[in-house]
Amino acid sequence: MRKIKAHFFISLDGVVESPDKWHFPYFDEEMGAAVGAGFAGSDAMLMGRVLYEEWAAYWPEHADEPFGEVMNGMKKYVLSTTLTSADWNNTEVVSGDVAGTLAEIKAADGGDIAMSGSGTTVRWLLRNGLLDELNLLVHPVVVGDGLARLFPADEPAAPLELRSSETFKSGVLNLSYAPA
Amino acid sequence: MAARIVVTEFVSLDGVMEAPGGEEFKYPGWSFEFERGDDGNRFKLDETMRADALLIGRRTYESFAGAWPNREGEFADKFNTMPKYVVSTTLGEPEWNNTTVLASGDATAQVRELKERFDGELQVPGSHRLVQELIASDLVDQINLMVFPVILGTGKKAFEEAPERRNLQLKDSKVVGNGVLVVTYERAA
Numbered sequence: 238m239r240k241i242k243a244h245f246f247i248s249l250d251g252v253v254e255s256p257d258k259w260h261f262p263y264f265d266e267e268m269g270a271a272v273g274a275g276f277a278g279s280d281a282m283l284m285g286r287v288l289y290e291e292w293a294a295y296w297p298e299h300a301d302e303p304f305g306e307v308m309n310g311m312k313k314y315v316l317s318t319t320l321t322s323a324d325w326n327n328t329e330v331v332s333g334d335v336a337g338t339l340a341e342i343k344a345a346d347g348g349d350i351a352m353s354g355s356g357t358t359v360r361w362l363l364r365n366g367l368l369d370e371l372n373l374l375v376h377p378v379v380v381g382d383g384l385a386r387l388f389p390a391d392e393p394a395a396p397l398e399l400r401s402s403e404t405f406k407s408g409v410l411n412l413s414y415a416p417a
Numbered sequence: 418m419a420a421r422i423v424v425t426e427f428v429s430l431d432g433v434m435e436a437p438g439g440e441e442f443k444y445p446g447w448s449f450e451f452e453r454g455d456d457g458n459r460f461k462l463d464e465t466m467r468a469d470a471l472l473i474g475r476r477t478y479e480s481f482a483g484a485w486p487n488r489e490g491e492f493a494d495k496f497n498t499m500p501k502y503v504v505s506t507t508l509g510e511p512e513w514n515n516t517t518v519l520a521s522g523d524a525t526a527q528v529r530e531l532k533e534r535f536d537g538e539l540q541v542p543g544s545h546r547l548v549q550e551l552i553a554s555d556l557v558d559q560i561n562l563m564v565f566p567v568i569l570g571t572g573k574k575a576f577e578e579a580p581e582r583r584n585l586q587l588k589d590s591k592v593v594g595n596g597v598l599v600v601t602y603e604r605a606a
Contacts, residue, residue, distance in 0.1 A: 249585065249602070250576035251432050259582070363568075377587045377602060379552065381579025388431035392570030394444065397430060399566045399596030408587030410600070414430065414566060 239343045240369035241283060243352040243359045244275045247373050247387055253356050254385035263376050267405040275372055280348035285358035286317035293325035314342065314350070316358050336365050343367075356387050363395055363416065370415055371397070377408040420535035422472065422528075422551060425464060425542050425561040426575045434545065435572035440480055443571055451565045454594030464561060465495050469537030472528065475505035477543035482513035502531060502539070504547050525554045532556060545573045553580055557604070560585070564598040 246256040284292070296308040313328040316339075320330045331338050339362075342350070352359060362368040396417040403411040427437035427448045436442035438449070453461075473481065478501070485496040501516040504524045511518055519527040524547065532539070541548060541557075551557050562575070584605035591599050 250579065251574075377585040377605070379576055379579050379583040379585065381576075381582060383578060386431075388568055388570065390571055392431070392568060394570050395568040397566040397568065397596075399592065399598065402590075402592050402598060404587065404590045408585070408602075410587070410590060410598075412598070417566070 239281075239345070239347055240349045241339070241343065241352065241362060241367060242275065242279065242349055242370040242372060243355075243362070243368060244272070244372045245354065245356075245359075245374065245387060246376065248376050248378050248380040250379045250381060251386040251388060252380040252382075252384045253354065253387045258382075258384070259378055259380050260376065263378075263407045263409050265405070265407055268374065268407070268409060271374065271403075271405075271411050276351050278349045279351035281312040281314060281342075281350045283314045283316070283350050283352050283355075283358070285355040286315060286320055287357070288353075288355045289313070289315040289317070289320070289323065289325070289328070293323065293328070297325060314339075316361075336367065339367050356385065360388070360392060364393060366416070368416060370400075370413060373410075373412045373414070375410040375412060420469075420532045420537055420539045421558045422532060422556055423468075423538055423540050423559040423561060424548055424551065424557050424575075425540055426548075427563050427565065428575050429565055429567050429569040429572075431568045431570065432574040432576055433569040433572035434543070434575040438480075444569060447567070447569060448563075448565055451567070451597055452595040453563065453597045456591070457563065457593035457597055457599065460563070460593060460599050462491060464540075465492055467538055468495070468499060468540040470500040470502060470535065470539050471496070472502045472504070472531070472539040472541045472544075472547070474544035474547040475503060475508050476545075477547075478503040478505070478508065478511070478513070478516070480543070482511070482516070486513060504528065504544075524550050525556070528556055529554075545575075548575065549577050549579075552576070552583060555581075555583070555604075559588075559604075560602045562598075562600050562602075563593075564600065566596040566598075 246260045397414040398417045400413045426434045439446045585602040586605045589601040
């Protein structure tokens, strides 16, 4: 069974929005290795509509950057109720019976399905029992600033299991949780 | 010699710190559902014994004052005997032993003054509103968190909207019991 693995850069106060504003001081070799390892077993990406639009506007024009070829070439699934088609190479829109379609995708042959960001989609997957891993790189900073958090108020409770934890020299925690 | 202010909280993975040990809440006493193990108990006991006084808000005071005087043991003896400073404009004569009310209405000024004259570790457990004020006024020297493996999805958070960014330094981290994370942060140099 293919797993859906979510990955986030997150601050101590739970902010996941605009990591470009707070993440870079903590990027180092350990962080790079963890990000690489997180995607190593995956051959597809899953994202929400907002992230899709951001990336679909960026990556085709930046194919020569690191990750550019991978991003453009890899299979991409976009969860959306509003998109009808997706122009970005190798992208499939998942709509209608999203849970059913995702269950089929997970049951099909292939590597794992990675996510990077897409908080709204991750919360939906968690609520619907479709998320397999929640991987958090917790940065030692309280960001505040009104930026969006991974878990805003009024979510249903969800018990988790801590599968692994690692502490980087930078003070970043690399935590891997699975729904309990 | 200024005091060291140490905030200590039980939090869920989504940062909720409300009512971990009881009181009125959607999930009262939620932290008790997790096994924190001997290591976790040891951490809490060592931490409590390091405290020279408690600095707390009115609601945490009422919760503690309603519970600890009736209990026995190492934790209870320590809580009942050490000095307690309560930031509140509404609390009258406090009944709990060794309690002082800081009542001027300007919590930050009160705490700043206490921090100047007190020598030792002032621990701040719970105390949701007070913690927000202490973080906003940069009076926090250390934050100890016991992070339980659950998303609660509702409740007061240890870090509400902060007006300013706070860079921290991770001093210590370990896993205790069944996937419970214990982390200690200090103000970044």
